[in-house]
Amino acid sequence: MGTRSIINKKFTFDSITTVLALFIIGTCGLLINYVIQKNYSAEGLGLFSYVLSIFFVINSIGTLGMNRAMVYFTSFYSNNIFYRNQLITTSIVLVVIWSSILVFVLNAWILLFQENVLSYNQSTYLKIISFAIPFYCFNNVVIAVYNGLRKMKIYSLLRGSRWVALVLILTLLSVNQPLEITFYSFVSSEVIIFIFNIIFILKAKQLTFILNINPLIEILRYIRYVYPSQILVALNENIDVILIENYVSNETLGVYSFSSKVAKSLNLIGNAIQTNFNPIVSSCFKNNTINHLKELCSSLKNISLIVFSFLIVVLIPLYYLFIEFYLEDLAYISSFKYFILQAIAAGLYASFAWSGGIMIMTGNVKANIYRAISKLALIIFLVLSTVIILPLDYGVYIGFTLVMLAQLFVDRFFISKCVGIKIF
Numbered sequence: 240m241g242t243r244s245i246i247n248k249k250f251t252f253d254s255i256t257t258v259l260a261l262f263i264i265g266t267c268g269l270l271i272n273y274v275i276q277k278n279y280s281a282e283g284l285g286l287f288s289y290v291l292s293i294f295f296v297i298n299s300i301g302t303l304g305m306n307r308a309m310v311y312f313t314s315f316y317s318n319n320i321f322y323r324n325q326l327i328t329t330s331i332v333l334v335v336i337w338s339s340i341l342v343f344v345l346n347a348w349i350l351l352f353q354e355n356v357l358s359y360n361q362s363t364y365l366k367i368i369s370f371a372i373p374f375y376c377f378n379n380v381v382i383a384v385y386n387g388l389r390k391m392k393i394y395s396l397l398r399g400s401r402w403v404a405l406v407l408i409l410t411l412l413s414v415n416q417p418l419e420i421t422f423y424s425f426v427s428s429e430v431i432i433f434i435f436n437i438i439f440i441l442k443a444k445q446l447t448f449i450l451n452i453n454p455l456i457e458i459l460r461y462i463r464y465v466y467p468s469q470i471l472v473a474l475n476e477n478i479d480v481i482l483i484e485n486y487v488s489n490e491t492l493g494v495y496s497f498s499s500k501v502a503k504s505l506n507l508i509g510n511a512i513q514t515n516f517n518p519i520v521s522s523c524f525k526n527n528t529i530n531h532l533k534e535l536c537s538s539l540k541n542i543s544l545i546v547f548s549f550l551i552v553v554l555i556p557l558y559y560l561f562i563e564f565y566l567e568d569l570a571y572i573s574s575f576k577y578f579i580l581q582a583i584a585a586g587l588y589a590s591f592a593w594s595g596g597i598m599i600m601t602g603n604v605k606a607n608i609y610r611a612i613s614k615l616a617l618i619i620f621l622v623l624s625t626v627i628i629l630p631l632d633y634g635v636y637i638g639f640t641l642v643m644l645a646q647l648f649v650d651r652f653f654i655s656k657c658v659g660i661k662i663f
Contacts, residue, residue, distance in 0.1 A: 258511045260395035265507040267402035271409060272497050273565070275421065278413045281570050284493030286418065289484045290364045292477035294425070297345065297369075299473030301338035301376040304466030305330040306383035308458055313387030322454070324447040329454040330380055331446075338376040342369050360419075367422040374429035381436040384445070393439065397432060404428040464604045471611035478615065479622050479642065483635055486626045494570045495635045498578045501558055502585035502639075505550055509592025512543065516593045520600040533660050536594070540663060543590040551586035555579055577636035584643035594650055594662045603657040610653040617645045 275284045309330055316323040346366055353362040378401065385394040409424035440446060479499075484492055516539065523532035558578055562571040598607040625638035647663075655661045 256391045256395045258508075260399045261507045261511050263399040264402050265504050267406045268500060269504065270406050272500055274406070274410050274413055275418075276493065276497060276566060276568070279418050280490070281493035281497075281568060282489040283418050284497060285484075285489030285491070286360060286364070286493075287421070288480050288492060288496035289489075290361060290368060290422070292480040293365060294368050294372075295477050296470075296473045296481075297341060298372060298375050298379070299470045301334065301341045301372050302379050302469065303330075303334055303337055303376075304462035304469045305334050305458070306379045307465045307469065308461050309380055309383040310387040311461065312458075313384050314389075317388070321447065324445050325449065325451055325454045326458065327384055327440075328446045328448060330458060331377065333455075333458070334376045334380050335373060338373040342372050345369050345372075363419060364422050367419065368425050371425040371429045374426070374433045378429060378432045378436055381440060384440075397435065400435075401428055401432045404431050464608060468604075468608050468611055471608065471615055475611065475614050475618060475646075478618055479639065482619065482622050483626060483638075487631050487635065490570060491631065491635070494568075494574055495639075497571070498558075498574065498581055498636075499639060501554070502578065502581035505547060505554065505582075505586050505589040506592055508550070509543075509547075509589035510595075512539075512593045513595050517596040517600050520597055524601045529659065536660055536662060539593050540591070543593060547586045547590040551582050554586075555582050558582070574632075574636070577633055580636055580640045581643075584640040588643040588647055591647055591650065591662055594654060597654050597658055597660065601658050603653075606653060606657045610649060613649050613653075614646050617649065618642050621645060 272284060272288075275287045279287070309327065312326045312330075313323055316326065346369060349357065349362045349366055353359075357365065378397070382394060382397050385391075385397070405424055405428040408427050409421050412420050412424050480492065480496055483495065487495070519535065520532060523529065523535070555578070559575055562568070562575065598604075598610060621641045622635075622638045625634045625641065628634070629637055651662050
């Protein structure tokens with residue numbers, strides 16, 4: 240009983256720490272958008288959001304799926320420290336080499352083709368932020384190591400610190416400076432976290448530079464499905480901004496991007512629920528108690544719908560007060576009625592975020608890739624259809640709403656087909 244009590248206390252503490260880190264990240268994300276909006280208007284925010292969306296997609300490519308691999312391997316080989324450290328070292332070396340190559344290729348591509356694809360400002364900003372990519376990818380892998388080791392205090396501290404540092408540096412660099420300068424904040428903040436990560440891993444003696452092909456083979460075997468899935472997730476989260484940029488002004492894109500991020504902030508709570516539900520799903524699958532899992536899913540669905548209904552009702556008036564008294568921009572106020580649609584759709588989607596890990600936790604890794612591909616195809620179709628067919632002043636928001644709802648039905652179909660559980 241004593242051991243179980245200690246485990247429960249640790250799980251509770253880790254859960255609270257994780258939620259707190261997610262809250263800090265979400266708050267910092269909104270603050271970044273607020274700082275850019277106040278200093279550079281909605282037009283500057285539109286440019287900023289477009290470059291940032293490309294940045295996050297490239298980072299998902301540069302990380303090679305190693306962040307997820309490290310969570311798995313550091314936990315699985317917890318009793319074989321020497322081999323675990325070989326896996327950590329191999330993953331870091333691979334990511335540093337691969338992400339550095341990506342930076343070179345990206346800058347070469349910008350140099351050769353920027354006039355045909357990007358504007359001068361977009362290419363300039365992208366070149367600056369690209370130098371943060373190797374540091375960002377390295378940091379993601381090392382932070383994932385601490386997640387796998389269940390050192391959640393360090394894990395949460397590093398995740399929260401990178402965003403707090405980014406907000407502080409960006410705020411300082413945005414004072415009486417052109418938008419271009421703010422992108423150096425990403426490089427600076429990632430270098431700071433990089434230094435801390437180097438200190439942590441050297442102190443813990445987690446690097447083992449011994450030539451061994453086995454860790455490389457095992458890593459490549461694991462990431463063959465995880466890596467495509469990670470890229471697809473990043474595309475699903477950012478493709479709307481990248482597509483819409485071709486059809487609307489930077490100002491319209493800025494307003495859309497800001498309201499979308501506020502609406503999607505509800506999913507941070509949903510992701511926190513999923514993080515704690517995943518081990519339960521895995522345990523039920525391992526013990527072949529799917530009927531019990533169905534009961535848990537039904538209970539969690541009912542609770543989530545109540546919680547997120549309340550959060551939607553709270554978020555809508557808070558957003559109105561914020562844009563009315565802090566942003567003081569008519570473009571945001573005139574689009575508030577469309578934000579209501581976004582909040583309801585994002586809230587519904589977040590209500591079922593707990594089901595996001597069911598496919599992987601039950602061993603349906605390949606089917607999960609098909610699910611992600613289906614989502615991406617739907618997102619592209621719905622976003623392009625709505626901006627082409629409908630008037631642009633509200634077409635982008637209708638597209639957002641349809642995308643959120645469509646993803647729910649994709650999740651329902653795949654989880655029902657592969658696991659036998661209907662999430663709604």
